Amino acid sequence: MYDTGKIITGLIVFLCLITFPLWYDAFTGKAATKPEPKIITKEKQCVEATPYMRDSHMKLLIQWRDRVVREKMYSYKGSDGKNYTMSLTKTCLNCHSNKQQFCDQCHNYVGVTPTCWNCHIIPEEKS
Amino acid sequence: MLEKALTGSKKYWALLSLLGGIIVVGFFCYLKQLSFGLGITGMSRDVSWGLYIAQFTFLVGVAASAVMVVLPYYLHHYKLFGRITILGEFLAVASVTMCLSFIIADLGRPDRAFNVLLYPTPSSILFWDMVVLNGYLVLNIVIGWTVLAAERADVPPPKWVKPLIYLSIPWAVSIHTVTAFIYAGLPGRGFWLTAIMAPRFLASAFASGPALLILLGFIVRKFSKFDPGKEAFQTLAKIVTYAMLISIFFVLMELFTAFYSQIPEHMSHFQYLFFGLHGHTKLVPWMWSFVILAVGATFLLINPNTRKNEKTLALACVAVFVSLWIEKGLGLVVTGFIPSPLEEITEYTPTAPEVLITLGIWAIGFSILTVLYKIAVSIKEEVGS
Amino acid sequence: MDNSKRTFLKVAGISLLGIGSKPLQKALAVNEEPKILPSPDALTGKRWAMIIDMKKCKEDCQDCLKACHQVHNVPDLGNPKDEVKWIWKEPYEKAFPGDETVYMQEYIDQTLKGSQFITLCNHCDNPPCVRVCPTKATWKREDGIVMMDYHRCIGCRFCMAGCPYGSRSLNWRDPRPFIKEINKEFPTRERGVVEKCNFCSERLAKGLIPACVEACKEKALVFGDLEDANSELRGLLRAHHTIRRKPQLGTMPQIYYIA
Numbered sequence: 001m002y003d004t005g006k007i008i009t010g011l012i013v014f015l016c017l018i019t020f021p022l023w024y025d026a027f028t029g030k031a032a033t034k035p036e037p038k039i040i041t042k043e044k045q046c047v048e049a050t051p052y053m054r055d056s057h058m059k060l061l062i063q064w065r066d067r068v069v070r071e072k073m074y075s076y077k078g079s080d081g082k083n084y085t086m087s088l089t090k091t092c093l094n095c096h097s098n099k100q101q102f103c104d105q106c107h108n109y110v111g112v113t114p115t116c117w118n119c120h121i122i123p124e125e126k127s
Numbered sequence: 128m129l130e131k132a133l134t135g136s137k138k139y140w141a142l143l144s145l146l147g148g149i150i151v152v153g154f155f156c157y158l159k160q161l162s163f164g165l166g167i168t169g170m171s172r173d174v175s176w177g178l179y180i181a182q183f184t185f186l187v188g189v190a191a192s193a194v195m196v197v198l199p200y201y202l203h204h205y206k207l208f209g210r211i212t213i214l215g216e217f218l219a220v221a222s223v224t225m226c227l228s229f230i231i232a233d234l235g236r237p238d239r240a241f242n243v244l245l246y247p248t249p250s251s252i253l254f255w256d257m258v259v260l261n262g263y264l265v266l267n268i269v270i271g272w273t274v275l276a277a278e279r280a281d282v283p284p285p286k287w288v289k290p291l292i293y294l295s296i297p298w299a300v301s302i303h304t305v306t307a308f309i310y311a312g313l314p315g316r317g318f319w320l321t322a323i324m325a326p327r328f329l330a331s332a333f334a335s336g337p338a339l340l341i342l343l344g345f346i347v348r349k350f351s352k353f354d355p356g357k358e359a360f361q362t363l364a365k366i367v368t369y370a371m372l373i374s375i376f377f378v379l380m381e382l383f384t385a386f387y388s389q390i391p392e393h394m395s396h397f398q399y400l401f402f403g404l405h406g407h408t409k410l411v412p413w414m415w416s417f418v419i420l421a422v423g424a425t426f427l428l429i430n431p432n433t434r435k436n437e438k439t440l441a442l443a444c445v446a447v448f449v450s451l452w453i454e455k456g457l458g459l460v461v462t463g464f465i466p467s468p469l470e471e472i473t474e475y476t477p478t479a480p481e482v483l484i485t486l487g488i489w490a491i492g493f494s495i496l497t498v499l500y501k502i503a504v505s506i507k508e509e510v511g512s
Numbered sequence: 513m514d515n516s517k518r519t520f521l522k523v524a525g526i527s528l529l530g531i532g533s534k535p536l537q538k539a540l541a542v543n544e545e546p547k548i549l550p551s552p553d554a555l556t557g558k559r560w561a562m563i564i565d566m567k568k569c570k571e572d573c574q575d576c577l578k579a580c581h582q583v584h585n586v587p588d589l590g591n592p593k594d595e596v597k598w599i600w601k602e603p604y605e606k607a608f609p610g611d612e613t614v615y616m617q618e619y620i621d622q623t624l625k626g627s628q629f630i631t632l633c634n635h636c637d638n639p640p641c642v643r644v645c646p647t648k649a650t651w652k653r654e655d656g657i658v659m660m661d662y663h664r665c666i667g668c669r670f671c672m673a674g675c676p677y678g679s680r681s682l683n684w685r686d687p688r689p690f691i692k693e694i695n696k697e698f699p700t701r702e703r704g705v706v707e708k709c710n711f712c713s714e715r716l717a718k719g720l721i722p723a724c725v726e727a728c729k730e731k732a733l734v735f736g737d738l739e740d741a742n743s744e745l746r747g748l749l750r751a752h753h754t755i756r757r758k759p760q761l762g763t764m765p766q767i768y769y770i771a
Contacts, residue, residue, distance in 0.1 A: 067548050069663065072717060073551075074717050075548070075549040075552065077549070119700050121694060163685060164684055164685040164703035164704055165667070165685075165704065166594050172593065172595050172672075172678075175672040176669060233668070233669075234667050235665075235683070235704030236665065236704040237666075239664070242646075242649070243646050246648050248646050248648050250642075250643050251670070253644070253646040253668060313674050313676075314761040315674070315675065315677070316673065316676075392609075468609075468675075468758075469678045473592065473593075
């Protein structure tokens with residue numbers, strides 16, 4: 001086999017690099033803390049059940065977005081039978097009224113940056 | 128076969144490093160453009176396409192011109208071109224890659240480029256351009272690579288590649304036709320609203336592409352043991368001659384229709400190009416350079432003595448390439464916007480980052496070309512010896 | 513080529529085909545009970561259109577332009593190169609080019625020469641911008657409004673080349689720092705997307721007429737349903753001779769001018 005030394009060294013460097021996050025956590029002891037989103041809300045009930053919202057809110061939001069913009073649909077019948085205006089800033093953030101303590105908690109933890117706020121304006125935050 | 132690209136002379140590596148350096152500079156400018164937006168370029172609300180789209184348009188022509196060596200060889204069994212078809216095909220690969228890069232560089236939201244696939248829209252010519260350009264890229268990579276591999280192994284190319292080669296001939300015509308349709312179908316742009324746009328594109332492509340191929344052939348011959356053959360160059364030169372004549376003829380047709388009809392929205396653009404409009408004359412020196420170079424090149428090409436002399440032929444090819452770059456890569460796109468449909472005259476000058484990004488993409492193309500030609504030439508040398 | 517490489521290429525190819533079939537899967541999916549409905553207060557029309565009475569329009573008034581740009585967070589970049597505009601004033605001879613013979617200007621239409629016409633998206637019945645868009649980011653609604661989906665636009669600017677009225681603007685840079693007073697009810701745009709007048713679709717959904725129409729004290733702008741024979745719009749069309757910008761292009765613009 002040619003260049004055995006180089007190949008093995010390369011593999012070791014590669015392994016070190018991809019396992020870096022694990023080493024980093026182990027040595028610094030600074031494992032990321034679990035997110036604790038806070039809901040500061042007037043209502044008890046979301047448009048859909050919490051488990052659904054927890055894992056599919058992005059799909060719901062994209063559905064709302066497309067229906068409003070492209071099909072001029074504005075009203076959503078929630079699982080509680082009530083009609084809601086399909087609006088991120090006016091409906092969602094009316095209840096989840098603190099983006100930092102609600103949205104950002106998990107988004108920062110999992111390292112996603114939704115681009116919503118490049119255009120949509122964050123309502124004044126209530127604590 | 129890729130291993131052939133990994134060994135080479137000092138000059139080969141020096142060239143690749145130089146191109147690499149230009150690419151790095153261009154890439155940094157592109158990062159700047161990504162963070163700032165397209166406002167970093169000289170484009171404006173009135174002149175909303177500029178250097179990027181113009182380069183794209185010009186290079187589609189260079190890519191399409193591969194058909195000028197493929198067609199005589201495969202359809203007419205013109206044996207002399209057998210040695211250079213691979214050079215034509217690899218030139219097409221490099222050119223189409225540049226075309227696609229220029230489109231991406233021109234997008235305001237390149238991160239959403241795949242929306243063209245996610246929401247396919249057959250009414251849009253840009254959708255079809257995406258289809259034909261990518262198809263042409265794949266066709267040329269597959270054909271070039273397979274035929275070259277067969278040549279290396281000293282066996283005839285596999286049977287399945289023949290239909291692909293035949294397909295690549297009309298496909299080459301389609302890429303430039305579809306690109307012309309981007310312009311020729313817009314109701315408010317008198318400069319582009321001409322049925323002759325696609326034929327004109329093809330004619331200029333069949334002049335500029337083979338002219339570049341001749342020059343590349345000369346370079347390859349100088350730096351390697353591979354010689355495409357004097358006769359092949361001469362046949363290519365004749366193709367360039369005819370295509371150049373037809374090109375000039377088509378431009379004259381456009382001028383006649385615009386200036387004889389005197390319809391302002393057709394005529395004013397040509398006035399801007401050749402004489403300037405209300406004191407705006409930025410493109411005038413360029414266009415007269417085009418005229419001088421094009422006419423000069425035509426004389427050198429028509430005269431059998433200067434055409435057969437490889438020194439003057441090279442000169443003519445440079446003139447053809449530069450003149451058509453001015454005509455298509457500079458004049459055609461920008462002038463469509465000047466004056467605007469609201470008769471506003473906004474001139475366009477590319478900015479430094481825009482030019483550097485453009486050079487970066489050209490360098491990407493030339494790196495690909497260098498590597499592919501290195502492989503092809505090494506194999507030709509190997510087979511020849 | 514060895515066997516594993518070949519198998520890999522086959523699988524990769526088939527997977528690529530799979531991506532293309534997504535729209536098909538969507539089309540075949542069965543619709544559930546309607547959870548999503550139109551707004552109950554929305555103004556509805558079969559074919560929205562607008563009349564601009566230039567005889568009423570005051571030369572130095574900017575009310576409609578300001579109202580629109582304020583409501584829609586249209587930035588003021590302060591230079592024509594990067595300019596973004598939804599509704600603006602254009603001298604007659606630029607809004608209606610080709611009409612500027614010497615005699616016309618000298619003797620016939622002194623009133624029109626240099627007069628500032630209100631220009632905006634024409635919400636064409638046969639819009640070239642929609643035809644050329646490669647992603648359906650701009651499309652014509654069944655009520656005639658030519659819409660923009662800023663979530664989908666890739667910023668190729670084919671629509672800007674296609675529009676014969678100069679009604680479209682690209683965000684050449686981040687617009688936010690150039691918006692004087694942000695209207696929190698309406699999103700801004702981000703750099704790299706094209707924008708234009710949306711006939712106030714967001715206001716129509718709430719039962720409101722377009723902001724420019726509402727802002728005009730002279731009642732020079734009238735918005736209405738072209739297919740409603742009793743609309744004010746139809747009345748005005750019957751009573752006056754109206755002109756449209758570049759009708760010869762076949763775009764069928766739906767902004768009518770009383771000149």
